[in-house]
Structures are given as structure tokens and as C-alpha cells.
Amino acid sequence: MKTVFSGIQPSGELHLGNYVGAIRNWVRLQESYRCIFCVVDYHAITQTYDVKDMGRRVDDMVVDLLALGIDPERSILFVQSMVPEHTELAWVFNAVSHMGDLERMTQFKDKSEHQPDNINVGIFTYPVLQAADIMLYKAELVPVGQDQLQHLELARRIARSFNHRWGQTFPECEPLSTTVPKLLGLDGQAKMSKSLKNHIPLSVFGNDKALWKLLGPAKTDPARVTREDPGNPENCNVFTMHKAMSPEPDIEWSRQGCSTAGIGCVDCKKKLAENMQKHFAPYVERKKEILGKPGYVAGVLRDGAEKARAIAKQTIGEVREKLGLWHSP
Numbered sequence: 001m002k003t004v005f006s007g008i009q010p011s012g013e014l015h016l017g018n019y020v021g022a023i024r025n026w027v028r029l030q031e032s033y034r035c036i037f038c039v040v041d042y043h044a045i046t047q048t049y050d051v052k053d054m055g056r057r058v059d060d061m062v063v064d065l066l067a068l069g070i071d072p073e074r075s076i077l078f079v080q081s082m083v084p085e086h087t088e089l090a091w092v093f094n095a096v097s098h099m100g101d102l103e104r105m106t107q108f109k110d111k112s113e114h115q116p117d118n119i120n121v122g123i124f125t126y127p128v129l130q131a132a133d134i135m136l137y138k139a140e141l142v143p144v145g146q147d148q149l150q151h152l153e154l155a156r157r158i159a160r161s162f163n164h165r166w167g168q169t170f171p172e173c174e175p176l177s178t179t180v181p182k183l184l185g186l187d188g189q190a191k192m193s194k195s196l197k198n199h200i201p202l203s204v205f206g207n208d209k210a211l212w213k214l215l216g217p218a219k220t221d222p223a224r225v226t227r228e229d230p231g232n233p234e235n236c237n238v239f240t241m242h243k244a245m246s247p248e249p250d251i252e253w254s255r256q257g258c259s260t261a262g263i264g265c266v267d268c269k270k271k272l273a274e275n276m277q278k279h280f281a282p283y284v285e286r287k288k289e290i291l292g293k294p295g296y297v298a299g300v301l302r303d304g305a306e307k308a309r310a311i312a313k314q315t316i317g318e319v320r321e322k323l324g325l326w327h328s329p
């Protein structure tokens with residue numbers, strides 16, 4: 001059985017964009033692969049953050065992952081900093097990573113522009129740690145979004161350089177990209193994101209009022225000034241969500257109704273809200289259960305780290321040997 005590895009930054013509670021873009025797929029992959037999912041807190045410290053929030057951000061995210069269906073009996077779910085072999089292997093990988101390659105990473109360039117007062121070496125070698133995450137488990141498949149393909153290509157180069165210099169050790173991982181409908185922000189911007197504050201947090205599910213407070217004012221196709229104006233669903237934020245969340249007949253209903261002005265945007269949003277609440281009802285239930293069991297999340301993470309570490313230690317042992325490092329006779 002092939003191994004899948006993926007990582008996610010501990011941004012706290014998840015939102016609809018995270019779910020549709022990544023986590024829904026993770027849940028499915030558990031059926032067919034050995035899956036290892038990691039909350040990458042050592043990646044997160046390369047950005048400026050509030051120390052007092054970090055622990056809760058990890059906790060909240062893990063609660064959501066479990067409630068959405070990541071199954072700790074089948075998959076390994078853990079926090080990166082609890083398995084120190086990640087940073088150890090990243091150091092070794094630094095020795096086979098090229099400055100020029102890292103300088104070309106668009107995410108490095110973006111982030112340097114974004115936080116010019118904090119261009120630390122960590123954001124530069126960020127993709128090297130990412131390569132270590134994957135290789136530590138010799139994962140063959142890595143589900144990632146478009147924005148991570150460049151990092152994955154780099155991970156393959158690093159594996160190749162390592163294998164060339166010290167002998168065949170790591171497989172060249174492949175991205176596992178599934179076409180996912182891309183969600184726009186509630187404000188109509190190109191991306192739903194927490195930092196843009198245009199997202200639907202999963203915490204509104206189970207609460208009709210809270211959901212409607214976000215969905216009610218959400219931007220639709222600007223061509224629909226009045227209810228009588230037909231629109232183009234492909235330009236509509238709400239339609240992208242229908243495509244991601246609604247059953248086929250409702251997607252068709254929305255497409256037709258929008259382009260012929262047969263339905264109003266409010267009706268379209270109401271149907272969407274209903275479908276989303278239905279979809280997330282099991283999540284709401286499981287989340288309640290998890291929060292009702294104190295110590296459960298900590299136990300899952302302890303177990304996960306233990307399982308991850310058993311594999312990681314083996315890989316690091318092999319790496320040390322290949323490097324010819326001193327070991328006690």
C-alpha cells in the first residue's frame with residue numbers, strides 16, 4: 001500500500017475553503033492508502049505570530065480534522081514538533097539543496113514581500129523542511145494544492161541529489177492533485193482565506209443564524225443588480241459553493257435559475273445554506289462528542305507522534321549510516 005503524506009499549517013479552526021480544497025480529499029484517501037497527516041507548527045513559526053495562541057491553534061485544528069473524518073485508527077495524525085527527526089532530516093537536506101533553487105520559489109518571494117521586516121532564513125529553507133516531512137516517511141504521494149507544486153518539485157530534486165550523493169534512499173514523491181472546485185471569498189475575491197476575512201468558518205455549521213449572517217450579504221454576480229437581471233453563474237461566488245457542496249440537481253437549478261433570472265440570489269443562497277447544513281451535520285455531532293471527552297485530542301496526538309516517530313527513527317538511522325556519521329561500535 002502506498003504512503004500518502006500531507007501537512008497543514010495550524011491556522012486554528014478550519015474554514016470551508018480548507019475543507020473543500022484539501023481535507024475532504026484527505027478523508028477519502030484514507031480508504032486506499034496508508035495516510036500520514038501532520039500539523040506543521042515548525043513551518044508556522046517562520047511567520048510572525050502570537051505565542052499565547054499557538055497551542056490553541058493546533059488544538060482547534062486537530063478537533064476539526066477529527067470531526068471531519070480523519071480517523072486516528074487508520075491514519076497517523078500528529079504534530080510536527082513532537083517528532084524531532086523532521087528538523088534533523090531538514091538539516092541533512094540543507095546540504096543537498098541549492099541556493100538558486102530556493103531563491104526561485106514563488107512562495108519565498110511572496111512571503112519576503114509580505115513581511116519585509118521578517119525575512120528570516122526559515123522562510124527561505126521552508127521547502128527543505130517540507131521535503132524532510134515527506135521523505136521521513138518515504139511517502140510516494142502528496143496531496144497538495146496548485147500553490148505547493150513548486151515545493152514538491154523541489155522535494156523531488158532534493159531526494160534525487162541525496163540519492164545521487166549518498167545512495168538510493170528516498171523515492172521521488174508525486175503530487176496527488178484532484179480537481180477541486182475553487183471557492184471564492186465571500187467578498188468575491190479570488191480566494192477564500194482566513195487572513196482576508198472572507199471565509200466561512202466551520203464553526204457556523206449547526207447554527208443557521210451564524211451561517212446566514214455570512215451568506216446573506218455574500219457577493220454574487222455583479223450583473224444581477226435586481227432580481228430581474230440574469231447573471232452568469234460562472235462569475236458567482238455562491239455558485240462556486242453550490243458546485244462544491246450541493247447535489248447535482250441543485251447545481252443545475254442554480255445554474256439555470258441564475259442565467260434566466262428564474263430565481264433570486266436569496267433563494268439560491270437559502271438552498272445552499274440548507275445543503276451545507278445537511279452536509280456538515282455529522283461534523284457538528286462528532287465535534288460535540290470530541291469536545292465532550294477531555295484529554296481525547298491529547299491522547300490522539302500522543303499516539304500519532306509515537307507511531308510517526310517509530311518510522312522517522314528508522315529513516316534517520318538509515319540516513320546516518322549512509323552519511324557515514326560516527327556511531328558507537
Ligand code: TRP
Pocket residue numbers: 005006007008009040043129130131133134142143144148
Ligand atoms: N507548505 C504546505 C502548505 O503551506 C504545508 C506542508 C508542510 C506540507 N509540509 C508538508 C504539505 C508536506 C504537503 C507535504 O500548504
